[in-house]
Amino acid sequence: MTVLLLAVVAIGAGLVAIVAAPTWRRVAVAVGVFGSLAVAGIALAMPAEESVELGGVGLVGTPLVRELAVAWSAGLAALGLLEVGVGGRPTVVGPGLVGLAVAVVALATRDPASSMAALAAGGVAGVLVPGISGWLDGPDAPSRLPTTSRGSLAILGAGLLGLAAIAVGASPAGPLGSVATSPDDPTVQMVAALALLAMVSAVAIRCGLIPLHVWAARFMEGVSPLAIPAAFAWGGAAFVLVAIDWSQVALGPSAAADPARSLIIGLSFISLVLGGLAAMVHDDIEHVLGYSILQDMGVAILAFASLEPEVAAAARNWLVASATIKTALAAWAAVVRSTYGGHRLADLGGWARHSPVLGISFAGILVAAVGLPGIAIWESRASLIGSAMPGLAGIVTPLIALMPAIYLGRIALAGIEPIGAAVAAGPSGWPRWTGGRAAGWSEGTRFDLVRAIPAEIRANRVPLMALGVLVLTVMAVVTAIGGTAAT
């Protein structure tokens, strides 16, 4: 029952926040933040396992659903508060809550067609709302509208393609009806492999994997970094999880035989290698964020190359952990951009010295993204790579882990350089008391003290935002170390 309640609250709050945002900014922010906190509370109260029947279909609350809801909603609340500090039109929490609601329903239901339709319907807001907002706020960048159009079509098109593949799989008259009865038949295997490739194509379109990444890269240039996790990391994770579940149940491991397996591994490695290289060579932090998400998705689709149950569990761990880490990275990027004005490494020399809390947060993000042998994120990455390429996991996993160490390491190195002119001109990252009371503590009343709070909050906007990033970083590190219980 809590799954249903969570979905209703999230969709309600999300839609109100989206509708109110253009006219009543504060109302939208308040509804979004309190809605996110309410959803987080409901998710925390969700029992480990529960089920409710809705429309003839069971909605089953699982540890995966619970942990995804907790991590996503808590992250959204933090991003919503950061959005207040960053300023601008509120475009993050509303679409994020709608996306969260459909993701929870999609992962809880046992009906893949319902899941896919819901994900497509709810996920498009995550691209459309920030995209239109970015276009409205950027009169000198008319290309943002075509980019938003392409992105929206990609989200909907991926959902429709996935829905078509699921329909073929569910057809009693179709060739996939024989997968369960004669899985070793070469014809049946070929048809199952084609269905698997269709689903992987839908995933590639949805996640913007290379070579279908152009819209995603352009989109990330024109929106607030805070909007990127909901559109890509979390939305993509939910889509991939539903696709993996369907592939396992409807097609089975025998569908992932050569040449389909080789094609999937090839697609994954193109995104892994080129996405990692792109993140290394780009100087702007939004592109680093975007390509790092794309690289994470490249790891996740390796699950389609084997479809074994333990690999699906590793994919769940990997997707939830990487989405939480990228939420923290997006928050860091938005705060740095808002504080120092620039978003290129050349303009950000000494950022960590200027704002030590941001520096500590980034160090945590770096450690969580790279991981260490023995912790959940490393092991899930190794499991995904090892399932696709047995025997090579010991070599390939450290190489893949090295990439975030390089592209995030570049940003970290820029942070410990001498403070540059652009960073020095920005507001200080150190907390300070601006003298809300002129004559010292002992001579003022409590009313004076309370009255000083808004002014102190405004004066400490940057340290408070850095604190928000730190909270998200702690969540990311905890998820990276412990993983989810949904293994």
Added chain:
Amino acid sequence: MNLALVAIVLAICAGAVVAVSTRESGVAPIGLAVSLVAAALLADPLPSAAILGARVTAALLAATLIRWASRSGPRQPSPLGWPAEALLATAGAVGGMGIAVGLASIVAGAGPITGPLEGPTGPGGLDGAGEAVGLLGSAALTSMALTIGAGTALLVLGAAPMVHGRPGIRRAIGLVLVAQAVLLLRLGVAGPAGDLEEIARAALLVACAATGAALARAAATQESGGSGEGEAPLDLRRSALSR
């Protein structure tokens, strides 16, 4: 063969042809509404009143959103004209029915099946390859085959405007038609949907229409942004989207 279902399929195709080819901006949403509402009724037997209500409401809401978007921006009729679009739709429908027949024949040797063909013993009563092949020529078309045919007709009509059309109302109509096509194909290939899926399908159709309408409205505003009518382009964008 149920003549009422055939009439519904004709209404679906006719409405879609009007929607993509008309030169009158006010007529396109009407054609789309006819097509979408007819698609909601394409089932034998009809679903429960609640499901039917959800389908029709979603169809009308989608058409309303497209009408909202079509009030601004240039007209974008089909460059081919309605006769060519009608022929394309016919070809698509015939192709879809061919797919329905093909789906049944693929597994004809796999024993009793339920499929898009209706044998003498009722829907899905095909036993064995020989009987199936013998029946293919004279089999009556069921609602499944008609549903697949209607879906492919909409897919053919909507794909080109969605993929290659200029941003605007034509692309929005194409997006809605393609979404409805996939939803029909899903019903035709895999059978009736559950209640929860019906809700998700309705939400998907409305989401497609809302997305297409918002983008069409924004594109129309962008095209008129440099017209120098005394309002700054950014103000023009904001006021147009909030109307």
